[in-house]
Amino acid sequence: MIEIGLIQLGVGTIGRELLSQVRRLGLNEKISFKWLGIFRSQAALIDSGGLEQTKIDAFIQGAKFPEVVENFTHSDLLKKIFREFGGTTLLVDVTASDQTQQYFELALEHGAGVVSANKIPFSSALTNFESMMDSNGYLYRPVR
Secondary structure (H helix, E strand, O other), X not given: OEEEEEEEEOOOHHHHHHHHHHHXXXXXXXXXXXXXXXXXXXXXXEOOOOOOHHHHHHHHOOOOOOOEXXXXXXXXXXXXXXXXXXXXXXXXXOXXXXXXXXXXXXXXXXXXXXXXXXXXXXXXXXXHHHOOOOOOOOOOOOOO
């Protein structure tokens, strides 16, 4: 079975639908998804061992409990997840933020994939987009 670690930016309407669809896909015998992090604009819930569904649901509803991190930098928490998980990881952006490109770059630098429903980072200055490409024009950087 293939295990994929997921880090999700955004828990609005699209984010909640993504969670629902991944739950259904999680019933597949060939692939399993493990939620490593869920980020709202002012709070995050992370666990490189995998988040419990009940905690994810409570977090989305705005609950505060000891595992919810506030007053953080996204980059620091993302680096922690990438360091600790070590498996195949996808960063999924379902926000409408113009601030997520830096997290795409960080994910790519750590060998993670990036999936985005958010068009804003890709409509900024061309130099920003090109900074995520390797010398062959691919959107990734090899893991160092």
